[in-house]
Amino acid sequence: MIEVKGLTKFYKQIRAIEDVSFSVEKGDIVGFLGPNGAGKTTTMKIITGFMPPDSGVAKVAGFDVFESPLEVKKRIGYLPENPPVYNDMTVYDYLKFVAEIKGIESKKIDVEIERVSESCGITDVQKRLIAHLSKGFRQRVGIAQAILGNPEIVIFDEPTIGLDPNQVFEVRTLIKELAKEKTIILSTHILPEVEMTCKKVIVIHKGRIVAKENIEDLLRRRTKISEMTVRVKRFSIELMKQIRDKFNIKVSQPPELENGFNFELENQEDRIEDIAKFIVDGGYGLLEFRPITLSLEDVFRELTTEEKTV
Amino acid sequence: MRNIIAIFKKEFKIYFETPVAYVVFGIFSLISGYFFLQIFSYFQRQSLQFLQYQAAHMLEHMNLNDMVMRPLFLNINVFFLLMIPVITMRLIADEKRLKTYELLMTSPVTTWQIVLGKYLASLSVILVMVLIVFIYPMLLSFFGSEGGLSTGSIEWMPLLTSGIGLFLAGASFAALGIFASSLTESQIISAIVSFGLLLLFWVIGWASAGAEGILKEVLRYLSLLEHLDQFTKGLIEVKDIVYYFSVIYFGLFLTQQSISSQRWR
Numbered sequence: 001m002i003e004v005k006g007l008t009k010f011y012k013q014i015r016a017i018e019d020v021s022f023s024v025e026k027g028d029i030v031g032f033l034g035p036n037g038a039g040k041t042t043t044m045k046i047i048t049g050f051m052p053p054d055s056g057v058a059k060v061a062g063f064d065v066f067e068s069p070l071e072v073k074k075r076i077g078y079l080p081e082n083p084p085v086y087n088d089m090t091v092y093d094y095l096k097f098v099a100e101i102k103g104i105e106s107k108k109i110d111v112e113i114e115r116v117s118e119s120c121g122i123t124d125v126q127k128r129l130i131a132h133l134s135k136g137f138r139q140r141v142g143i144a145q146a147i148l149g150n151p152e153i154v155i156f157d158e159p160t161i162g163l164d165p166n167q168v169f170e171v172r173t174l175i176k177e178l179a180k181e182k183t184i185i186l187s188t189h190i191l192p193e194v195e196m197t198c199k200k201v202i203v204i205h206k207g208r209i210v211a212k213e214n215i216e217d218l219l220r221r222r223t224k225i226s227e228m229t230v231r232v233k234r235f236s237i238e239l240m241k242q243i244r245d246k247f248n249i250k251v252s253q254p255p256e257l258e259n260g261f262n263f264e265l266e267n268q269e270d271r272i273e274d275i276a277k278f279i280v281d282g283g284y285g286l287l288e289f290r291p292i293t294l295s296l297e298d299v300f301r302e303l304t305t306e307e308k309t310v
Numbered sequence: 311m312r313n314i315i316a317i318f319k320k321e322f323k324i325y326f327e328t329p330v331a332y333v334v335f336g337i338f339s340l341i342s343g344y345f346f347l348q349i350f351s352y353f354q355r356q357s358l359q360f361l362q363y364q365a366a367h368m369l370e371h372m373n374l375n376d377m378v379m380r381p382l383f384l385n386i387n388v389f390f391l392l393m394i395p396v397i398t399m400r401l402i403a404d405e406k407r408l409k410t411y412e413l414l415m416t417s418p419v420t421t422w423q424i425v426l427g428k429y430l431a432s433l434s435v436i437l438v439m440v441l442i443v444f445i446y447p448m449l450l451s452f453f454g455s456e457g458g459l460s461t462g463s464i465e466w467m468p469l470l471t472s473g474i475g476l477f478l479a480g481a482s483f484a485a486l487g488i489f490a491s492s493l494t495e496s497q498i499i500s501a502i503v504s505f506g507l508l509l510l511f512w513v514i515g516w517a518s519a520g521a522e523g524i525l526k527e528v529l530r531y532l533s534l535l536e537h538l539d540q541f542t543k544g545l546i547e548v549k550d551i552v553y554y555f556s557v558i559y560f561g562l563f564l565t566q567q568s569i570s571s572q573r574w575r
């Protein structure tokens with residue numbers, strides 16, 4: 001649905017993104033994750049046809065963004081970083097204007113405005129001037145504007161920014177709802193947002209893509225060093241030492257773990273069985289034996305602090 | 311076409327539902343009314359003098375069209391140089407400042423449609439200003455016919471051509487104004503740049519005074535303020551029409567180019 005190859009963009013001397021490539025399948029919901037200044041907005045501006053890259057190509061639904069911009073723009077709903085609203089207009093007039101420039105048939109406009117207003121919870125503020133709305137409501141109007149006309153692809157640049165926790169929850173629910181029938185890219189630097197709403201994640205850092213895959217795969221694969229935690233009925237420091245010496249691995253006992261310990265394996269997953277067997281055979285009364293999974297947060301920090309490319 | 315209309319309607323609403331248009335109309339009425347009163351009272355004083363001295367041959371030259379309305383239109387033409395940048399300054403600059411520019415640029419509309427829709431909306435404001443000017447001859451013909459002055463009658467044809475001329479002049483100023491607006495995201499800078507451009511095109515005309523031959527003609531032709539003259543005499547000449555339309559096309563073309571090229575930076 002969206003295919004991006006080798007995008008590079010400089011703002012004067014500043015490199016915003018370099019050699020960014022990825023593709024998004026129809027029906028995907030992709031989180032575009034990166035710290036401030038990573039190049040998320042820049043990439044989105046290119047995909048939506050707002051500005052061209054210095055090099056590379058972006059294709060949406062088979063159309064090159066800069067050869068057939070109108071075909072691409074027809075298919076994308078876009079919520080920019082700042083909700084693109086006119087303060088001097090009422091919510092209704094604004095949505096009507098957007099509907100008109102999106103080429104929605106005049107007869108269908110009112111129905112369509114009603115539909116998006118309902119799903120964004122702005123039905124009650126239709127007649128208010130946008131200047132008088134709170135930030136959260138302006139954001140909702142921005143979202144309503146993006147999904148007006150039922151575009152196949154929706155691109156949200158930090159959709160939950162400036163919302164209160166309830167609204168954040170509502171917007172995420174709305175995005176999940178949309179995800180059932182649309183292709184969605186949403187950018188954010190809030191990790192739980194990606195975990196909650198997206199199936200895939202693209203991590204961008206300093207203008208380069210450092211990871212792109214399913215969230216579970218990412219978590220799993222980044223767990224190169226797998227850490228396991230063990231709890232037993234009859235714990236003794238002896239047991240820890242024995243395991244350390246016998247298997248030649250690192251062990252540690254975090255303070256919160258009274259009757260157990262952690263150990264680390266570096267690409268030695270076949271040894272897990274041996275260790276378990278050792279504990280069981282030794283009659284220590286095994287209670288728990290599980291891998292410690294990295295949270296996306298750990299992965300994110302790992303990806304974006306070492307300058308490693310995947 | 312639908313897109314142009316949609317953009318036009320939005321701009322039109324913003325002009326007429328916010329104070330912008332009314333402030334412009336208010337100030338315009340005030341100043342143009344002042345021009346009118348000044349010119350008209352001068353006309354009256356002169357007429358009376360000629361009556362007193364029985365200078366009948368002079369009185370024949372004293373008609374409202376030539377002595378009041380023509381100077382009024384020519385003065386307003388100059389005043390337009392100052393007013394029109396105020397009308398056009400927000401057209402594109404403000405979209406950039408508000409970030410709604412991104413909405414326009416990512417919607418399925420072309421740059422030309424955006425430029426034309428906005429430009430036409432500014433023309434609607436200018437049209438109202440030209441109509442305001444017509445209040446003055448209406449006042450004259452109303453009170454003139456009551457006062458019984460032999461000079462009180464008005465010829466409407468030259469006024470109509472003057473109106474058309476003034477509107478075209480305003481339209482060409484607006485085309486340069488929208489171009490200035492596309493260069494920046496600050497309305498103030500936009501207004502200053504358009505004053506600058508318009509003044510430049512005005513002073514080109516002054517330079518013609520010192521020039522000779524062909525150059526003199528060319529400079530005169532380029533001047534923004536030289537072309538209303540014929541219209542106020544009731545003459546619509548091809549060269550003036552061509553001039554105004556060229557300036558309009560030039561301004562809009564530059565606007566379109568500037569919007570498209572900025573995206574490449």
Ligand SMILES: Nc1ncnc2c1ncn2[C@@H]1O[C@H](COP(=O)(O)OP(=O)(O)OP(=O)(O)O)[C@@H](O)[C@H]1O
Nearest residue numbers: 011014015016034035036037038039040041042043
């Ligand atoms: N108009 C601009 N002119 C100059 N530099 C820019 C411009 N826009 C962005 N940049 C620079 O390009 C880089 C990428 O910016 P971008 O806005 O794409 O980041 P982002 O991932 O969206 O960040 P954030 O999370 O803060 O929104 C940054 O270093 C930024 O300073």
Ligand SMILES: [Mg+2]
Nearest residue numbers: 040041081157
């Ligand atoms: Mg951003």
